Amino acid sequence: MYQQVSEILCMAKQSNTAVISFICQDYTMARSVIYAAEKTNTPVLVMLYPEHVTIQKTTGIAGYAAMVKELAEEVKVPVGLHLDHSYSLESLIKAMNAGFASVMIDGSAFNLTKNIEITRKVVDTAHRRNVFVEGEIGHVGAAGEADNTKEDFYTRPDAAELFCQKSGVDMLAVSIGNAHGEYRETPMLDIGRLQEIHAAVSVPLVLHGGSGIPDDQLLLAFRNGIRKFNLGTEYLKRYYQAVLDFAQENRDNPDPVKVIHITEYIQGKLQPYVEERLKTLCRF
Numbered sequence: 001m002y003q004q005v006s007e008i009l010c011m012a013k014q015s016n017t018a019v020i021s022f023i024c025q026d027y028t029m030a031r032s033v034i035y036a037a038e039k040t041n042t043p044v045l046v047m048l049y050p051e052h053v054t055i056q057k058t059t060g061i062a063g064y065a066a067m068v069k070e071l072a073e074e075v076k077v078p079v080g081l082h083l084d085h086s087y088s089l090e091s092l093i094k095a096m097n098a099g100f101a102s103v104m105i106d107g108s109a110f111n112l113t114k115n116i117e118i119t120r121k122v123v124d125t126a127h128r129r130n131v132f133v134e135g136e137i138g139h140v141g142a143a144g145e146a147d148n149t150k151e152d153f154y155t156r157p158d159a160a161e162l163f164c165q166k167s168g169v170d171m172l173a174v175s176i177g178n179a180h181g182e183y184r185e186t187p188m189l190d191i192g193r194l195q196e197i198h199a200a201v202s203v204p205l206v207l208h209g210g211s212g213i214p215d216d217q218l219l220l221a222f223r224n225g226i227r228k229f230n231l232g233t234e235y236l237k238r239y240y241q242a243v244l245d246f247a248q249e250n251r252d253n254p255d256p257v258k259v260i261h262i263t264e265y266i267q268g269k270l271q272p273y274v275e276e277r278l279k280t281l282c283r284f
Contacts, residue, residue: 138175198225
């Protein structure tokens with residue numbers, strides 16, 4: 001069933017765990033996540049990265065929101081919808097009009113004052129529409145550039161406290177040794193810093209760049225305030241490999257109509273992976 005992200009995060013807080021937010025670029029990825037959630041009886045979030053609409057054009061913003069909500073009504077487990085990194089109020093208004101009730105504004109490339117200003121404008125607009133807003137303080141950079149090792153990018157607890165107070169944001173993405181993409185070396189989360197941030201703010205905390213972080217570190221982070229955990233690169237890699245496997249297995253098949261089975265085939269590869277992640281990491 002479709003449920004507000006704010007309500008699912010409350011469930012995560014009550015269970016002292018995190019909900020996994022899976023990047024899904026199309027129907028097959030979203031359906032695999034939602035059916036895995038039903039199989040494991042675990043709340044889940046389906047998340048759209050805006051560039052899948054504006055650059056890759058794998059979906060449309062309104063069609064995506066409607067698709068996820070329709071799929072969510074096929075199951076009994078709570079399913080939420082979230083829009084990932086966005087950078088302007090104008091684009092977020094379009095997303096809100098399209099049916100997104102949880103969005104992220106990323107002003108982390110700016111100084112703290114400017115970040116607060118940008119985020120505050122989004123929060124004021126969103127809250128008039130009952131939309132939940134995620135902001136970011138510190139900077140979650142690129143794992144390929146080893147940004148996860150750059151402590152200058154890490155979130156400062158005092159800055160996090162000020163940011164939440166001034167911006168009115170509903171959840172906060174933090175930088176504690178995590179980064180987007182594939183890590184060069186095994187990352188090491190700064191759990192001590194996370195504990196300080198968790199003590200300084202009252203909003204749910206979010207961990208981006210989840211692909212490649214060891215499970216024991218993730219579980220420890222969840223016990224110390226992380227309530228939403230984004231998983232993208234790892235899931236997209238599974239999707240890519242499933243496409244390659246389908247092509248390989250059918251390379252000698254003379255019937256081009258065989259391609260109609262690709263969606264079913266890919267879900268058969270993706271859903272078990274999602275089920276394993278939910279069973280291993282979530283404690284609802």
